[in-house]
Amino acid sequence: KVTADTDHYLVTQRVAQAELIPGIKTEIWGYDGVFPGPTFRARKGRWTVVTVRNELPVPTSTHLHGGVTPAESDGFPTDLILPAGYSPAPPGHHSATGRHHDTTRDYTYPITQRAATLWYHDHRMDFTGPQVWRGLAGLFLITDEIESALPLPRDDRDLPLMICDRSFAADGSLKYPQRDMTHPGADGMFHAGIFGDVILVNGAPWPRTEAAAVRYRLRLVNGSNARRYRLSLSAGTITQIGSDAGLLAAPLPREDVLLAPGERVDVIADFTGLPAGTEVTMANTLGEGPTADVMRFVITGPAPDDTRIPVTLTTLETLDRTRAVAERRFDFRFGGGRWTINDQPYDPAATMCSVREGTVELWRFTSDFHHPVHVHMGHFQVLSRGAGGPEPGDAGWKDTVDVRPYETVQVLVDFTGHRGRYMLHCHNLEHEDMAMMANFDIV
């Protein structure tokens, strides 16, 4: 459906040679052959249609993470785009949603949601980890009238930063350890997921960027398979203004921010007053050696800055637990050689529960390990963590929450949007591929 109110894009997934490390060629699988893929900018109230053509040697499925998306465009793990030149589909090989496979398809995003930093990535069943690792991920930024009226840094002072770790072999190729997909549970050595030893920011290792002594907006996105970061700046201040699914009600000064896989944190970095020549390091205090350093800003000197951080960013309704029409528990646990939810390994044809569109439910996540829990379609607010209330990093509308080992996190999920089959899963991509996903139906 293409109208005057639709932005239409064509993207081709293909194998390409990229220069991620200066002077070295690395084969990637990229949207448009680049890593990260192209950054989409969408506006609330306008439709975005992305036509994806698959010229890779493998099937793919594209999911807009954080999107309030109709189910048929949500990138269901078995709703595949077949590789071009690889047809016809084997008989009986249907997607769970009943549509047949093709080498090109349209993903339709009506964009009814508030301004937010989203990202898109591959979601093919059993292979999301290796396919994202090879490069199938990019950013998708939504703006709206509320956000554009704020005096926040914009244009070249609004920096989306997709942070992810990778490993490279001596010849420059990306190194993803082989997994035995016939016995996924046998991979004890990958229990915690796959980690790289190089941190990339927008595809570049340890980048250096010049910055004036002014305020910048940094949209921090953790696109890693399994790595968590605690990010801080060696000079200047950081103030959080947004979370996964949109702006906070009010700015929140932070010492550092924690990002589990899939999470986003929107901050204002204030370099005002720093002398020219200052090198500001963004460090990852959870890392060691080369994974402790993320990027640096070299201060060029003062410059005009008419931005400020308003005391009120947006009006944000705080969900009350009395709004919940149902309570459910999802237990994320290793069992029977697989990562499971409520003892069930993922079955694309099964559904764990049905929820009513337009309602709010209380979902309780429990875990035996670190699991970044992600819900499709429904955005949520954190109600409690362990015995206490939400922590500073839990503020605002979220779609992913880091559940720590043996911790219970309660969230209030708003299922306003679309009906159909959606999923929740662990966003440690190796856990996800080893069956830690479940479907739910919105009816």
Ligand code: C2O
């Ligand atoms: Cu970012 Cu279902 O995932």
Ligand code: CU
């Ligand atoms: Cu998602």
Ligand code: CU
């Ligand atoms: Cu997990």
